[in-house]
Amino acid sequence: MNRVQKSNLPGDFECTMNFNESFEIALSYFTEQLSIDFAYLNLEIEEDKLCITKGTFDFDKIALQLQSYEDKVKQHQIEYKVVEQVTPSVSIVLGVPLIINSNKIVGTLCFLQNEGKELSEDEIKKIEFGLKQIQCLVAAWCSNLVLQKEISKHQEKFDLFTENSKEIFFELSHSGEILFISNSWTTETGYSVEEVIGKNTANYVHPDDVKKLGVYLSKLIPNEKSNNSIAYRIQHKNGNYVWHSSDVKLIEKEGEFFYIGNCRDVTAFIEAQQEVSNQKEFYGKILDRLPIDLGVWNENHRYLYLNQAAIKNDELRKFIIGKDDFDYAKHTGRDDSFAKSRREKFTKALTTKEIVEWEDTIDAHNGERFFHTRKFIPIYNDDGSFDMMTGYGIDITESKRINEEIIRSRQLITNVIQNTAVGIIVQGPQSEFLEYNKSACEMLGLTEDQMLGKTSFDPHWKVIHLDGTEFKPEEHPVPLAISRRYSCFW
Numbered sequence: 001m002n003r004v005q006k007s008n009l010p011g012d013f014e015c016t017m018n019f020n021e022s023f024e025i026a027l028s029y030f031t032e033q034l035s036i037d038f039a040y041l042n043l044e045i046e047e048d049k050l051c052i053t054k055g056t057f058d059f060d061k062i063a064l065q066l067q068s069y070e071d072k073v074k075q076h077q078i079e080y081k082v083v084e085q086v087t088p089s090v091s092i093v094l095g096v097p098l099i100i101n102s103n104k105i106v107g108t109l110c111f112l113q114n115e116g117k118e119l120s121e122d123e124i125k126k127i128e129f130g131l132k133q134i135q136c137l138v139a140a141w142c143s144n145l146v147l148q149k150e151i152s153k154h155q156e157k158f159d160l161f162t163e164n165s166k167e168i169f170f171e172l173s174h175s176g177e178i179l180f181i182s183n184s185w186t187t188e189t190g191y192s193v194e195e196v197i198g199k200n201t202a203n204y205v206h207p208d209d210v211k212k213l214g215v216y217l218s219k220l221i222p223n224e225k226s227n228n229s230i231a232y233r234i235q236h237k238n239g240n241y242v243w244h245s246s247d248v249k250l251i252e253k254e255g256e257f258f259y260i261g262n263c264r265d266v267t268a269f270i271e272a273q274q275e276v277s278n279q280k281e282f283y284g285k286i287l288d289r290l291p292i293d294l295g296v297w298n299e300n301h302r303y304l305y306l307n308q309a310a311i312k313n314d315e316l317r318k319f320i321i322g323k324d325d326f327d328y329a330k331h332t333g334r335d336d337s338f339a340k341s342r343r344e345k346f347t348k349a350l351t352t353k354e355i356v357e358w359e360d361t362i363d364a365h366n367g368e369r370f371f372h373t374r375k376f377i378p379i380y381n382d383d384g385s386f387d388m389m390t391g392y393g394i395d396i397t398e399s400k401r402i403n404e405e406i407i408r409s410r411q412l413i414t415n416v417i418q419n420t421a422v423g424i425i426v427q428g429p430q431s432e433f434l435e436y437n438k439s440a441c442e443m444l445g446l447t448e449d450q451m452l453g454k455t456s457f458d459p460h461w462k463v464i465h466l467d468g469t470e471f472k473p474e475e476h477p478v479p480l481a482i483s484r485r486y487s488c489f490w
Contacts, residue, residue, distance in 0.1 A: 019141050020052065026137060027054035029130050034123050036111045038090075040066060043098065043107035043138065048145050050107075057112060062090060070108045073097050090114060096131060098138045106142060109134055167264045168244075174257040176200045176217075188244075188265060190237030206233035206241050220250035222257065231266060243270040293372070293393035299386050300324075301346045310393070338362070346389065349376035360393065370397045431456040431478040 023041055030036040031054045038055030053059050073095040090112055098107040109131070113119075119127070168188055171180040178196050186192055189204070202210050209232035216230045226249065233241040248261035287294050293310035297303055303320050311317040320328055325339035338360070349356040360372040374393040381387050414435070417424050423440035427433055433454045441448055454460070456476045463471045473479070481487060 019050065019137070019144070022137055023050070023052045023134075024054060026130065026134055027052060029133075030111060030127065031055050034126055034130075036127075037114050038112040040110045040112065041107065041134070042066075042070060043141060045106050045142060045145060050141065055112070057090065062112070066092075066110060069095055069110065073108045073110075094119070094127065098135065100139055100142050106138065167262045169262050170260070172201060172259040172261075174259070176202060179258065188236075188242070189234060204235050206235065209233050217248065217250070217259065220248065220259075222250050222252035225249060231270065234263070243267040293374075293395075295391050297346070297389040297391070299350070299389075301343060301389070304388065345374075345376055349378050349389065350386070353378055353380065359396075370395065371400045372396060427456065427478050429482055431476065 027039040027041060030039045036055070038057040039053070040059070041050075041052040043050040069092055092110055092112050094111040096109040097105045098109060099105050111127070166184055166188070168185045169180075169182040170178060170185070173179055177198055177200055179198075181193055181196060183193060185196070191204070196204070201213075205213055213230060213232050216228070220226055226247065229245050229247050231243060231245045234244050235241050243266050244263040245266040246261050246263040248259050251258050251260055287305075288308045290307060291309055294305075294307040295303060295310055296305040302322055302324050306317055306320060308317070311320065316332075319331060325342050326336055328334075329336040329339050341358075341360075345356045345358055355378075356376045358374055360374055362370040362372065364370065372393040373396050374391060376389055376391045378389050379387045417426070417435065418437050420437065421439055423443040424437050425433055425440050426435040433451055436448070436451050438448075441451055444451070446454075456463075456478050457473055463476070465471065
């Protein structure tokens with residue numbers, strides 16, 4: 001992973017404690033305050049080693065003798081206070097095993113003196129005090145090794161994750177400069193990590209998205225997780241803009257603020273959303289312009305959609321979304337009897353899974369009465385679960401009035417026909433008798449029942465010309481009038 005600058009991302013750790021320096025200071029206590037000529041510290045845990053010397057002796061000349069002495073100290077696991085000659089002029093006056101967890105020896109501490117120098121009782125007491133400090137440092141060193149190994153494991157996992165993830169991980173300063181960014185940035189945008197470190201993110205964000213990104217970042221609360229993501233466009237090196245979505249957290253550390261986060265390519269998702277939005281707008285225009293009422297409801301009979309024909313008032317149509325007919329009745333001051341009736345029809349369609357059709361009568365405030373034929377059509381998913389209820393209504397007021405007018409006109413004509421003294425017969429296109437009055441029956445000498453089913457071609461009539469010849473079928477006045485489309489007289 002490229003680390004051009006130190007990052008505060010979770011995968012980056014640093015040990016701030018310098019153990020070499022700390023041990024050197026501790027050994028200086030013995031060599032400077034207690035007149036120990038040479039102090040030697042040797043620690044070893046698996047592959048981790050630490051060797052510190054303090055004093056004027058040439059360590060290389062006495063290294064082998066010290067190693068042999070260390071083995072004795074470790075074997076006895078006790079302070080080894082017997083003086084042992086290392087060279088004719090140098091002797092070991094004290095050897096101490098360094099132990100952690102009560103029984104594990106991780107190293108030794110040895111003190112060497114020039115020939116003829118011995119430790120006083122007071123010096124030994126002070127050495128015992130200094131040994132306690134050394135033991136504390138050793139314990140801290142061992143704990144630090146364990147911690148560093150755990151950190152290293154996490155670091156490897158973090159590096160492996162960031163290197164193999166398509167998501168981009170980043171760290172920004174509080175003013176927006178890029179402090180750290182993962183290598184997936186190069187894969188996704190074409191820019192190298194090196195060329196963007198220290199640059200402001202605004203250089204790579206679409207101009208129309210810079211402001212909203214700034215607003216998003218300004219609303220973040222330090223050290224608190226945000227539940228909101230932001231979608232914006234990042235410029236590819238080839239000039240194109242690619243949609244990305246980011247989750248960002250504002251961090252406060254030792255009085256400094258910075259952002260850490262990740263972003264991922266959501267271009268396909270955004271384009272799919274746009275396609276859905278375009279389709280919704282397209283079909284919405286069609287549905288809104290249909291001359292019939294259209295509606296969609298959820299399983300609780302609450303409106304999900306209504307077209308303009310259903311409710312022409314835009315504000316009222318927006319109000320009803322998410323509500324039901326009872327809310328509509330209350331809002332408009334209408335009696336809710338129509339809502340109760342519709343609820344019964346809705347419930348029936350929902351439970352029977354069948355289309356329910358009925359006729360609505362609506363009395364307007366101005367006294368007019370309107371008629372609609374309506375249908376509830378339940379829609380179910382492939383697994384049989386309910387999806388939505390659709391419905392439509394057609395205003396049949398005008399056709400109903402026309403039908404009523406036709407009925408009244410027909411009744412008037414029938415009354416005129418039946419009460420006139422002239423014989424009248426109404427025939428169909430096949431010359432069949434459709435209607436006749438009493439005068440016609442009397443003139444023809446037949447009862448109304450006998451007239452039923454007769455035609456102009458019935459032999460019973462024995463229709464002949466003035467010269468006595470019979471009428472041919474095509475010469476009868478009814479088929480002639482129909483074929484010529486004007487009145488025939490004979």
